[in-house]
Amino acid sequence: MKRSVQREAILNALRSVKTHPTAEELHSMLIESMPHLSLATVYRNLEQFSNAGLVQKVDCGGELRRFDGNIAMHPHQRCPECGRVCDVEDTQLVKLQHEMEKLLPALGCRTLKIELCGVCNHCHSTETQEVTI
Amino acid sequence: MKRSVQREAILNALRSVKTHPTAEELHSMLIESMPHLSLATVYRNLEQFSNAGLVQKVDCGGELRRFDGNIAMHPHQRCPECGRVCDVEDTQLVKLQHEMEKLLPALGCRTLKIELCGVCNHCHSTETQEVTI
DNA sequence: GTGACTGCAAATCATTTGCAGTTCG
């Protein structure tokens, strides 16, 4: 994989946020500093990063595909209101996940995805308003 | 929700298989007995069933959306070779899942999806051949 | 120099929608 300004910018942008942006979101984040950055380039690079194991695809949910710069296995929470995906840091949940991971080899599996569905903090705090995001 | 021949055929077809077919697959299953069945009708009904809680959308993986006639929470395995999704019946895994489910209310979440990624039995048994499915 | 990379525009393909006609209750 060759270096390129775009490639490094995309990977850095993804790694610099704790959210799990879509290709489109990453593109908007970068377009200000790189006005000619093409959305196709973002897609192409994310695909390559994912194949190279540098980032994780997060596509449970059926909406837009999202990407995670953190490649460790960890549980995600998807908000049914706004579609955001965030990490779940609950100690007990993480512990259970580690126990599940131990079962993987015996089941002939390599990876494990855990996704909770629940309204996120952001939507909770604005629950009484009409929210459009 | 009104009854219709198509609606009942689609739901029965989905419930009669242990696989997790896509809309397209259901359509092909049914087209023989209902030559005029429209793919749009399949999509529309699956969407309604899913909203009504009669079936489950299985869309982890980023490929085609699949549907599951079994609405109980249960772990899925996706095969990276052929894209098939099957149920995982491992006792320990199911036990861990039940423990995870108990954590959901405290986390403000309602549902939990667990997806393993590993080569399925079908692909294993044909491992040495060039498989195209 | 050559193969990988980019931007752009056009293509793809799963899914959704508009519409006119049909069917259920």
Add this chain to the structure above:
DNA sequence: CGAACTGCAAATGATTTGCAGTCAC
């Protein structure tokens, strides 16, 4: 009858691809 349903064809929209030019090694 009126609302919900269907088939068909066309629209949508995220993602991918073809191509010609550019850049890294």
